[in-house]
Amino acid sequence: MIKIKKNILLIDQHDKNGLWAGKFGGNWVPETLKKPIEDLTQLFQKLRYDKQFLKQRNYYFDNYIGAPTPFIKLQNLTRHLGGAEIWAKVVSENRGTAHKIYNAVVHCLIAKHAGKKYVCGDTGAGMAGKTLAMVAKKFGLKCKIFMGSKDIKRQKLNVEVMKKHGAEVIPVTTGSQTLVDAVSECMRYWVANCLSTHLVVGSTVGPNIFVKICAWSTAQISKELKIQMINIFKKIPKKVKLINCVGGGSSAMGFWNEFMDYNLKQVEFIGVEAGGPKNSKLHAAPLTNNSKIGILHGAKQYVMQNKEGQISETESISAGLDYPGVSPLHCFLKDAKRARYTSATDEDALAAYQLVTTLEDISPSLEPSHAFAEAIKLAPKLSPSAIIVVNSCGDSLKDKFIIKKRLGSYIR
Amino acid sequence: MTSKILETFLKCQKEQRPALLTYTVAGDSTKKQSLEIIKSIGEHADIIELGFPHNTPIADGGQIQESSHRALKNGIKLSDVFRLVKNFKQSKYAKPLILMGYFNLILQYGLLAFLKQCKKVGVDGLIIVDLPYPENKYFANQCKQHGITFVQLLSPTTSKQRIKKIIKDSHDMIYYISMLSTTGGKLKVPSKKILANYSQIKKINSRKKIVIGFGITTKTIVTLKKADGLVVGSQLCKEITRSLQIRQNPVTNLNRMVLNLKRKII
Secondary structure (H helix, E strand, O other): OOOOOOOOOHHHOEOOOOEEOOOEEOOOOOHHHHHHHHHHHHHHHHHOOOHHHHHHHHHHHHHHHHOOOOEEEOHHHHHHHOOOEEEEEOHHHOOOOEOHHHHHHHHHHHHHHHOOOEEEEEEOOOHHHHHHHHHHHHHOOEEEEEEEHHHHHHOHHHHHHHHHOOOEEEEEOOOOOOHHHHHHHHHHHHHHHOOOEEEEOOOOOOOHHHHHHHHHHHOHHHHHHHHHHHHHHOOOOOOEEEEEEOOOOHHHHHHHHHHOOOOOOOEEEEEEEEOOOOOOOOOEOOOOOOOOEEEEOOEEEEOOEOOOOOEOOOOOOOHHHOOOOOOHHHHHHHHOOOEEEEEEOHHHHHHHHHHHHHHOOOOEOHHHHHHHHHHHHHHHHOOOOOEEEEEOOEEHHHHHHHHHHHHOOOOO | OOOHHHHHHHHHHHOOOOEEEEEEEOOOOOHHHHHHHHHHHOOOOOEEEEEEOOOOOOOOOHHHHHHHHHHHHOOOOHHHHHHHHHHHHOOOOOOOEEEEEOHHHHHHHOHHHHHHHHHHHOOOEEEEOOOOOOOOHHHHHHHHHOOOEEOEEEOOOOOHHHHHHHHHOOOOEEEEEOOOOOOOOOOOOOHHHHHHHHHHHHHHOOOOEEEEEOOOOOOOHHHHOOOOEEEEOHHHHHHHHHHHHOOOOHHHHHHHHHHHHHHHHO
16 A cells, blocks of 8 residues: 655655656656756755745745635535535635645746746646746746647636737647647647746646746645634634545645645545546546556556557646646545546536525636535535535636536626 | 668668568558558568557657547557457568557556567567667667667767667667657758768668668659668658548558659669
């Protein structure tokens, strides 16, 4: 049985080859990228303990992104469902309207330290792209965003914002024209431009160092939450369920990080993957569906693939979860049985969105709506002493057109 | 025992010219046609590189992506690739053959099962794009035990210390990537600079045969002819695309192009 070590950050529990649990992650990259990855690894290792750098990071986290984001009880939803208390960590209230901005700020700070003038990044729902474009502009960095053309169409509001912030948005027309292809194209771009350009992988995926930087950045969410919970409940309650959607897995890693060493019975982690349209077999849910281990974007992970090893096409209403692979960290948590994973369908997510927005004054995007779907299912089965916290990690505005089309109207 | 790959390099050396290596994708544009292509260009090429396509490549440029896409659309599988190799190896212009691709396909097939099958059909070498040193130590060693050349890659970003380690661990042939680019990019580095880097590597161990690839076309090939070998890939893939568009036979067009390449380095 794979075990998680206590008192060591999960991101640091890999071996010298960059593998977690000896089998997830690593650096399966073309030779050309070995050196830039090694350089970035050394730089990050230095900066993460550098007082000046941490001061800078904290300054931007507190004053620019805005910390802490609200932690609120969803009283009406709790009353409506009966059972456990339901709370939300409304991460979407930050300046970037999603957790992606933590990763963007840290990467841009690193890029500045490395003396790079350009950043490039991938995006699915457009949140990683939007926040990177915002932060790059602020820091005076030129920015290129790679995005699948299918996603450009369905998340066009975010595309407009990226352009407004001066980023060049490059449509990716290969394959399924979604996030998986955007990440591939962005990596190809980096292969050719690695000396001048800093690569920002938008989630806890990709070669080892990118997984680490992203999870280190989003950990801010659970740092805030832990303090907020202790302020409200005096201590961490006896039965807590932390529910988070999982695509690449960056928001979930950030949401869970500070609670890693708690007993599973006290703080349970539940990850909700994208089940796609009802009756569809094109799931973006490798953990739920017991996919085989394969290599995608430089890392070993559970990944949706056919027998030959070709990566499967996926389908989900939420562009941000529409990814055939998942972070090696989540593969580790699954095998160590520290987290459990399930999926919600497009229809479940829409129904959850509708219920939450009808009863409460928050407006989660379709990604966290998957997490709310699981919370709605789970709450009535639990006692009123149990606390469910959902990470509401994205704002629905980007999904305006999809929601309007599927539910008839969108009011925000 | 001298490998067929090494024999080929020694033969070319005697003729005082670099070896010509071609790269095409198995199954492009159909399984049958891709076999016809390598059977035909084997007449002029010294070593044949054959790609087995993957649908999430992280180092291929547009031309090769397009070829891979066509091949996958036509349902190419590893079993077909092995059949192609077997057929080619029994043909009139059979040459040493190197399979090139991404590691996940081999991982899913099973490392040893894959090598056994390679041996059986006559594969001489392997280039795995996303299996760098030291991740490739075990697999490269297994290749050696199966009598298959594992081709290590070196790039302009590879540090001197690392180059030494990789060369020490390499078999007969090493692939030097000419510039920072995906495949099919325009040669954006002066040939002189590429050859200077090449000489540096060659100095470390002159017995290793070093081929240069990326950005090599009928236009640029002549400037690099001092190398042990030169790889042309994207231009051939592009020629297949062009031939299909104007409804010409890719087989005859590629034969002509490879002959043309050969003439420039004799």
